[in-house]
Amino acid sequence: MKSLLSGNEAIARGAYECGVTFASAYPGTPSTEITQELSRYDGVYAEWAPNEKVALEVAVGAALAGAKAMAVMKHVGVNVAADPLFTVSYTGTNGGLVIVTADDPSMHSSQNEQDNRNYAKFAKIPMLEPSDSDEARRFIKIAFEISQSFDTPVFLRTTTRVSHSKSVAELETPVSPDTKLKITKNPSKYVMVPAKARERRVVVEKRIDALRNFSESFGENKVEIRSTKFGIITAGMPFNYAKEAFPEFSFLKLGMVWPLPEKLIRDFASRIETLYVVEELDPFFEDQIKAMGIHVTGKKIFPYTNEFDPGIIEKSIRGPSRERKIFHVPDLPARPPNLCPGCPHRGLFYVLGKLKAFVTGDIGCYTLSFMKPLEGLDSCICMGASIGMAHGMSKALKEEGRGKIVGVIGDSTFIHSGITGLLNMAYNRSDAVIVICDNRTTAMTGMQDHPGTGRTLQGAAAAELDLQALAHALGIDNVRVINPFDIKTSRNIIKEELKREGPSLVISRAPCALLKSNSAKGQPLEVILDACTGCKSCLGLGCPAISWKLLEDIPEVVKKKSGKQEGAAFIDTTLCNGCTLCQQLCKAQAIKKVKNHV
Amino acid sequence: MFKGTKNILMVGVGGQGIIRASDILSLVLMEAGYDVKKSEVHGMAQRGGCVSSDIRFGEKVYSPLSKIGDVDILVSFEKMETLRYLGYVKDNGIIIVSDEKVYPPSVALGDEKYPENIEAVMKTFFAEVKIVSAVKIAEYAGDRRMANTVMLGVLSSFIDVGVEEWKKILRNEFSNKLVERNINAFEAGRNS
Incomplete structure (x- = not known):
């Protein structure tokens, strides 16, 4: 069955389909909907943790008990969870453990633009990255398979554009989750005192070698040869942009973004004359591929900052070629987000x-x-x-x-x-x-x-x-x-x-004005034009419901209260919920409750 | 089916129902057998900021974002916002604009002016500009909040999908109480 799902909905769906029974998360754009969606499926326990560190530790516990468990967070949340992250890489996971990191190129809703692919390499944890919703649904399942077969936590990385765009996904029948979980003690694996951690440290390196081998034949590292002249190595959402801009090029699309399949990359490179690496944010692939001694072009032409789109890739490779009309439009006032009326x-x-x-x-x-x-x-x-x-x-x-x-x-x-x-x-x-x-x-x-x-x-x-x-x-x-x-x-x-x-x-x-349970919403207020002195005190609140009009723009005749008065304030009664802040600031007592409001 | 993809861009201000409208449009297109991708930005845009949603459809769609200059139809829910996105539209593209004005804070505070002659500017660059009194039509159909459904109605006559397929999705997407009103709003938009 086909369904139109966001990347986040698809991750939840995939997790449900492969028998995930446990998720812990702290909300953070663009990751929040994954856990909310997952909590709606039968047989899944999902919770809000106070922060990402707790969420990951909780998921580690569930995984050690044998469950398929997820910890879900935005990119900066991984910073908070980094302490357990680096050591659960040593202990391994028993059940299955997947950490979803939702990165935010362009900082649509974040304070920084960190590229969490670096965490995969840093914490020695394999990472998958889907490019659309159906891949998101399938990749979360593969992530759990890898977690269980290699006894390792696995990262699934999305970006805002994957998490929050919708595309057509196939739905599959869910498998029944494993319900026979039990405690298994294994101190030399789970007690990371120095002596034991030193032993596990070696296991981690062996595991990475095994994962490197796995990645060479991993079905989601896909090669598509169309041209011997030009080729692109890419992953995730930028694959779509590059494919759209240069459908005639050859592609190596990496489903696993760490560790990299060196042989596969060498083989691809040997068949192509000019090779580009298309990746948002850091030159993560580029640096590793260059370290293999392969010549590629990456950040020399593509931007370091912000998310890409097909036009950016086209322009970076081809230069500004298409002639476009110049649009002479007036300078537009900015529209920054604002606190809601009644906030x-x-x-x-x-x-x-x-x-x-x-x-x-x-x-x-x-x-x-x-x-x-x-x-x-x-x-x-x-x-x-x-x-x-x-x-x-x-x-x-x-x-x-x-x-x-x-x-x-x-x-x-x-x-x-x-x-x-x-x-x-x-x-x-x-x-x-x-x-x-x-x-x-x-x-x-x-x-x-x-x-x-x-x-x-x-x-x-x-x-x-x-x-x-x-x-x-x-x-x-x-x-x-x-x-x-x-x-x-x-x-x-x-x-x-x-x-x-x-x-x-x-x-x-005081409760958020948007809370459904907020019953404190009062009667809207209005400005009595004949009383307003135009002092603008109420405008100091920056309330979206309050605006300002010059006297000449007001259809009614307004009695001027002083020679200096240039205009008057207005309240949009469809937006106002009667919080009364403006009324408290109004020295002229020109703000009153709307009469006969239903 | 046509070759390549068709690109629609919906723009406006948080709270105007753009995301909902783009969801409905995408479902209609999927049901009509197209591959569909749509994208928007959540989060801080909810608090009164600009909202935009790309919808792309065709036999096979890769990118959920359109290239600048590749948009076939720009559907703008707020008059001034149209100008911000003109550069995205193809030379022979279609522009559908609601005449609703939502003042940004600087205009509401009297520090800046809401731009004038928006219509004239649009018509200088584009031959096909359709201005819709979406809020008025929606009020007439029963509720101003259905302005987004009115805009879908207007858009529907530019897309090669039967009207019954639109109505089928509208029936699924709205609660029983709201279905008939929304279908009325949709038809009023389509016939406007």
Whole structure:
């Protein structure tokens, strides 16, 4: 049966078809849907872990118990999981263990553009890379076969374009999962103390040799000879782009991107005069192929940065040949993403933006508040960094920094990697103030539950982390809770905590405006034109529901409140959900609830 | 079947139902026997940013992204956004535009102007430009949120797939409550 699946849906489908029963993950674009989809299949246990390190360790445990287990993460998630990753490569896996890494060339939704193929070589773990949904479905099965036959964890790498594009996939009947699992002790394999690790270290090298041999005849390393003049070595999504741009060339498409099949590459190269390596991001193949003494052209002509498309490959090889019309269009205003109307972050970051403080930021929707007009955030590095950085700044600045350092972090992000940072602040007695933007969900990736929401991936009731109690247990004595929709009180409490000596935690608590369970949506507001003085205070919130019109562009006759008034504010009542922030800022009391709203 | 591939590009702003529309289009094309690939960017684009979705179909499709200058039909759900993507369209390509305007933050704040003469600019470069009052038509059919279905209706008359095949997919894709409305919106778009 045929079905139109995204790469992520196809990975979940393939995993189900080959009897995967276990998955653990932390949400991260572009990987999130894999685990969500997988959790819907019968017989599969899937969970949100607090972070990728835990997700991988959980999957390692399940694999050691004999299950076919997956850990799923975005590219930067592998950095978090790197500690167990490098050593599970030594222990091997007993059952089957596949780590899905979803990379993000072009950084559509990420803070960096790392090429995780490097992790395969670095951690000595084989890696497969599909180029479309049907391959994604088949490759995850092959990944488990390799994991089990070579007793190794296996990487499946996707990129955003594979994960989030849809193509036609065949569906196959699932096999029944192996349900007779049991504990097998094997300390010399699983206890990685130096003496045992040294033994396993040798096993790893032997395994790589065996995998190299395997890759020489691996059916998904495909050679297609069409030309003896020009050939392309490629893998994953760039294969499609190259094939589209140069259908007449010969191709070596690598399904396994590490370890490389040296003989196959040599043989292909010997049949082709001019050879290109088409790969996004790092010259990963190119460097290895050049080290074999084979002449290829790669990053000399292809870009290092961003994802490719067929046009980029065509232009890189052929030069800009096609004559195109020049389009004279007006300069267009940019359309950056923005916080939603009714977003609880808006009130908090409005307050922070007005303080003369350095706000160390973190990963989440709230990172968007660095932009105008809020300008309420001054750094973003990785998940959890806000807390460590705030502490480091405050310690380095000493007296100079007192009252001027705030770290902000989301609830899901705090649980992911902020807890140890906060413990450090208590232990080393920091002066910074940390604000947890507790919107009761993992919003940026699309509303996933986490240990603070009291719901599992399946929506079942779960133990709910008590942030206040946790902070007290870590040694933070000053813990305040604010409602970010109350600007005045929020400002006062944050100011009080900034004045205080020692570390403080402020929990800014209000549910995400997009949460289905959010029943706090109020009546929309409107601007009373005859009262609006055109002071633009409300525009300082950057709310998508509020706009500005010049008086001459307003069809109605507006009574001018002063000679200086040039325009008035408008609220789009279809977007407004009555959060009242603008009403609190309006000195003219020109913002009222819409009357007779249904 | 025609040789090569046909390329459609849908563009607009997060929240306009572009992803949903491109999903439905892709299903229709798959059911009609074509190989189909479609691509879009999720994630941060959800929060009011630009959204674009490539749909490519034919006997065999490799790339889910079209080359610049290779798009046969540009379907734009927001007037200004059309201009951002004109360069993607073939010289003899077709442009379908909803006349809906969604102000970007800088325009809403009064710092920048929403561009004027968009229609004229488009018509300078392209012979076939169809402007659709998609939101009005959708409101008339029962709900402004069906503007995406209206746009599919307009698009359907430029694609060689029978109207019944479209309706079959629409019936599968919408809940019982919404099917008839959406079919009305689709037909209103098709006849516009």
